[in-house]
Amino acid sequence: MASKKRIDSYTYLSGFGNHFTSEALPGALPQGQNSPQKCPYGLYAEQLSGTAFTVERKQNQFSWLYRIRPSVCHEPFTKITESTNLRGSFSRHDTQFIPNQLRWSPFPLPSDSESLNFVFGLSTLAGAGDPILKNGLAIHIYCANKNMEDMAFYNSDGDFLIVPQHGRLDIFTEFGRMLVSPNEIAVIPRGIKYSVSLPDGPSRGYILEVYGHHFELPNLGPIGANGLANPRDFLTPTAAFEEEKEGNWSIVNKYAGKLFIAKQDHSPFNVVAWHGNYVPYKYDLANFVAINSVSRDHMDPSIFTVLTSKSAFPGTAIADFVIFPPRWAVQEHTFRPPYFHRNAMSEFMGLILGSYEGKAGGFLPGSGSHMTPHGPDATTYEKASNEELKPVRVADGTMAFMFESSLMLGITQWGLSEQVHVQPDYWKAWQNLKSNLFYDIEKHEKLYFP
Template sequence: MPITQFKIPEKYRYQTGFLANLETEAIKGALPIGQNSPQKCPYGLYAEKISGSAFTAPRWENQQTWVYRIIPSAAHSSFENAPSAKRLELSYNYIPDQLRWDPFDIESDVDWIGGLHVVAGTGDPALKNGVAYYIYGASKSMADKSAFYNADGDMLVVPQTGSLDICTEMGRLLVRPNEICVLPRGIRYRVDLVENEPIRGFILEIYNGHFQLPELGPIGSNCLANARDFQIPIAAYTHDSSSAWKVYSKFRGQLFHTTQTHTPFDIVAWEGRYYPYKYDLGRFNTIGTISYDHPDPSLNTVLTATSNAHPGTAIADFVIFPPRWLVGEDTFRPPSYHRNCMSEFMGLIQGSYIAKDGGKGGFQAAGASLHNCMSSHGPDAATFDKASNENLVPLKVGVGSMAFMFESCYMVGITDWGLTKCRKLQPQYNEESWGGLKDLFQPPNELQLETVGI
């Protein structure tokens, strides 16, 4: 701490600053000075604007980037349906049960696109309203001369196994377990494995708006995720205007593809504030009680996508549970039993989580759980017993561990893949977690009742 010691060393350079207006040139002088679209751009490049928000969105949420590229992205053939379109389903089963999944498998001979599975979600990307949660698993890099973009929303990627070498239009990102990245709506990219190691992880997709840093309120101007720790690619391009490239598009959950005779990774320079970025979760500055009681997990929010209709109510929060000190006096230190009008999807990158036994069949790394809108949950019986009786000395928890939560104001549904096809749902989750809770009620005797005037 505060920086994760990664198994795979960094190999790219980055710019920094969350939502900063940045500019970057792979060739000096490629950016026009003082204007966006001169009659002739430097070096014979084409100007292209990528809008991530409405032209007239307020300045603080307006996100666009001007790119200067060798061939405009419009030059391609008609889109056709891609064979694996069925994987990205948008039909859901809405059930109130608490759900937990064993670690998800990584299929053999699949790439990033083939390994995307929606496990839960709600809403409709056509209306730009809703979320989708994915499990991804890939055992090979994307095919040579192929790229992908998602028209449906922004994707926040949480690697659990293996590192992602992501070539984006704006430059390159290396994203390793304990880092996250955000791939904004519409940006072309491809995903390669690193040292042929298979990849697996989780994705939070939001159909509305973009992720922001949470407000800090009385915390002040620092802590949680600091803006300077977000890393953004620098411009990098290849020059290939003669070979056939295939570009895949996820468009309202359906997969299409098109061909073009130039690489999509031909941006020589760009400027703006609409771009992919990554963040090392080890840099998160965790805040907690130094007196008593268990604060709400909103204190651990890394990024939030707010609902404009209801300030303070998130379409989706990305929340983490990093290593931290627990020092609360006279306090039940794990989360208490609760029912939440928000839905809570949790995953574990590594280690174990404070409120659940991490043993075989429990909440395991690469597994997940869902506690939907108003579905009761909390510590399992063993955790309650331990936390109610332990000696409350200062204790460091979560060492070597990282759990996270996608928390949404939406009631989310489960796909058929999540319920049955993945074959990872734990049928006894409720019984095993809370079936063993004992009646500990000790009512006062008659004499005591008289004393208190009942």
Template sequence: MAGLKYMSGFGNEFASEDPRCPGALPEGQNNPQVCPYGLYAEQLSGSAFTCPRSTNKRSWLYRILPSVRHKPFTPMSCGDLTENWNEVEPDPNQLRWKPFNIPKSSEKKVDFISGLHTVCGAGDSKSRNGIVIHMYTCNTSMTDRCFQDADGDLLIVPQQGEILITTEFGKMMVEPNEICVIQQGMRFSVDVFGETRGYILEVFGAHFELPDLGPIGANGLANPRDFQTPVAWYEDRTVATGYTIVNKYQGKLFSCQQDFSPFNVVAWHGNYTPYKYNLENFMAINCVAFDHADPSIFTVLTAKSTRPGVAIADFVIFPPRWGVADHTFRPPYYHRNCMSEFMGLIKGHYEAKEEGFQPGGASLHSIMTPHGPDVDCFEKNSTALLKPERVAEGTMAFMFESSFSMAVTKWGLDTCHRLDKNYYKCWEALKSHFNPNWKPSSK
């Protein structure tokens, strides 16, 4: 398998060529009259041509045959993928899902594409403004077909089972506790090694980037040097029975046929690439005095909206760290929020809800719907001896946070049969501790 290389900076220019073809990258220009090795030059643009240089995204691919050579696209079944946010009535309740079922390979072969299920979302891919959250549950590798999302970027969070992602830029092995981003328009195929499950955040109209650090300074959170891009790798393979390209376009799926592998890129250069990141490399910033800091300090990647400081979506993690705040209720406080919060659990036990919220499951707390720690967490941490302690050891929870008011799909509310209808009961036993005669203790 071809390797990975570290990005020396997030958004900088990168270049790679398959070592089997040294000199495949043209020198001095992007599109010579005749490319080395008789390759075709093809540009993949992730931004408008006239974007400022600092935000302009594009890569040049040097390939054996251009991607334009294929039969016409025709509609195909979308399965549980949808952008119909009106198929069920709105539900403002706190929602929690038990771990989503993975189909048994002995019963049905399901690959990454056929195992995609839309849980919730908002906005519109046509107007290029929105967010969608999917689950993938599969048991079989993709064979002679690949996927392309013409609508937006895909942030993939594996929860069970490693996945080998073959892209036009090369290969990436992505394991639980790692993430990868496949940007808009990039073709990829997924190999799995057994029963596999994970989460996907799809955004329209923006690309993921590192958050601004502000007063934190130059270092911290996710460091640019820890992101990796694939090394160029190609296959020159004819597929007599036909190779299928599945294209997600305007919320629908379409497919076309061609007789060669799309992973025929011998060399590439540019700043528009797929990439991966190991969540263990996150440098957490935390409170060292008192009170509970806002979860924004745990932002790994953000997809910004046109409003300063307001994201289409943030990807936030809650990694292992030290808790040292004094005179403080340390877990998350009870709150209502102008953002939607979708949480998932990769492994371990989330500190605010150690029971009920399980790896491979999820929760959704919609805009202005109250939420917070369950009864056990509140009672335990209200009387705990406050000494330095490790928080979230062996755990990795995350949150997709969005300024959009997300609608839940029929699959999420009904078809998947994983909705925990007793979720609200985790707060039912909260009791009043109010004492009108309370006096501050003397020092």
């Protein structure tokens, strides 16, 4: 995948949360004001708001777009009546809340007889809350084998954090183009139009959607100014546009969990210049600066948080995006794999590439797992309990990740259907964990306790 990343010929602006300016034609950006009586090149000024106007300045997100025709130039939207696997709200009536550990085999790519683009290849696996109330999240899987030709998509419900696992995504947004490879992520905030092409053919990946607060970098606290995902490594596309030409474009909108479609006779990617801080962006997970213990014991997985979407409760997230990158393990007197854990949070894990250190088998790239009580399987436990504790590299050639939430995740009908393979024997991974405690009842003393 590294060689494919190097052929990315698109240009980007560096930084997270910055106020950027970009123009594809010289002088296209108005100077000194946002909405002049006449814009350069006869463009239309259009503001895209990502927050309410009146939030604190440090939270306010918006961009000004200067486009050939404004976004209102389309026919009325109509509801798409074909059956899709997308879901928006999650109640006990249409989803199942299951306390068992669940694991899915790799989600199937489309067959040769299917023709699915990125939008119609979306399937909702799990979630909680409701986009109408702007509170909650959804986990989707995309499996696609067709470019979005003369079609654009935007999501009125929430922000998409896209995790490609198989195949690159060439994403044309209103702000410009991004090429996103496996081991990179892309974030497309609510309301931004984009179209996805598949330069490597059939593609698969994971999506975390948040309905409320936008994604932000986690606070570092005692870590200091540097570490984890550094702001400079986030890349936003530069302005690029398609000239006006006759055509029949479809605009697909996800609204309250349903898909709607409208027609227009011109490309929606007609933004010649823009400025603002409400933008799409991508990030290479290989740039993550991992932090861990250099003495003893196992740090909590929150040290691997890349992005977070906060809830109304301080220190608690609607969703965290966490990765487990290649790193050194050097702890002394310590069981080094992830410890056994019963969690107040809900966890969904996926694997982009390699082999996850917490599971000896059955968890393959393109798989997923939903965990309640969890921890290493018996094989991993035995190996880690007896190996020599010398400095070793962990997870080379591997990238696992976790979507974590304070909400309880419901599993959709699709997530439990025959279209995907839920591994029925996953629970057996822990059944070989035996008791190591031997006790003399008469003498009331331990005979052996490792």
